[in-house]
Amino acid sequence: MSRSGKNPNERLKTGKGRSQSSVRWLQRQLNDPYVKQAKSDGYRSRAAYKLAELDERFGLLKGVRRVVDLGVAPGGWSQVVRQRCPKAAVVGIDLLPTDPIEGVILFQMDFMADEAPAALESALDGPPDLVLSDMAANTVGHKATDHLRTMGLVETAVDFAINTLAPGGAFVAKVFAGGTDADLLTILKRNFTSVKHAKPPASRKDSSEWYVIAQGFKGRAEQ
DSSP states (O other): OOTTSOOHHHHHHTOTTOOHHHHHHHHHHHHOHHHHHHHHHTOSSTTHHHHHHHHHHHOTTTTOOEEEEETOTTOHHHHHHHHHOTTSEEEEEESSOOOOOTTEEEEESOTTSTTHHHHHHHHSSSOOSEEEEOOOOOOOSOHHHHHHHHHHHHHHHHHHHHHHOOTTOEEEEEEETTOSOHHHHHHHHHHEEEEEEEOOTTSOTTOOEEEEEEEEEOOGGGO
C-alpha cells in the first residue's frame, strides 16, 4: 500500500493511456526481485545477473583479456565483465545509445552494417577471448517471424565469432525456445569443443529465452 492508502497496482490498472501489456510489464517490474537487486547492486539492468549466473556455471570470464559485447545497451553485461575482469579490454555495440561505462569502448551502430565487424576488431588490440550476444530483434508479434529475425542476428554473431575469436575462446548468444537452429548448431559444434544450452535462473520463467554457450574455439586452422 502507498502512503495515501491506495494500492499502487490500482494506479497501474487505471493509468491513462496504458495498454494492458504495459500494465502487466510495469507490475512485473515492480514485483521482480532481480530488478530491485540490480538497483541495489548498481547494475543497469536485471540482465546482468543472467551473465553472472552463466559465468558461475561455465566459467566464461575466467582469464579473459578481450571481450566483445553485442547488443550492449543498457550495459549490464559489460558491467559484470568489468567487475569480474577489471583488466580486460571490452568493446560493445548497439543500435541504442549506451551511457559511458569506464573501461568499455562503445559504438552506437547497427551490428548488421558492413562496417561494424571491422570497427569492433580495430577497437581491440588482438582477437577476443569471449564474444557475448544478448541481441534480439524487435518483435512484430508473429512468433515464427520474430524467431527468424532473432536467429538472423545470432547467425551473424556466430560468423563474427568464428572469424575473430582467439583459439580456446567462447561464444554466448541469446536464442529462444527450441534452442539453436540445427544448421547453426552444426556449425558451432564443428568450431567449438563444447556447445550447450542453458536458461539462467535470472531469466523469467515465462520467458522463452535460452542461451547457447559454445566454448573451446578450435581456431580457423583446425576446422
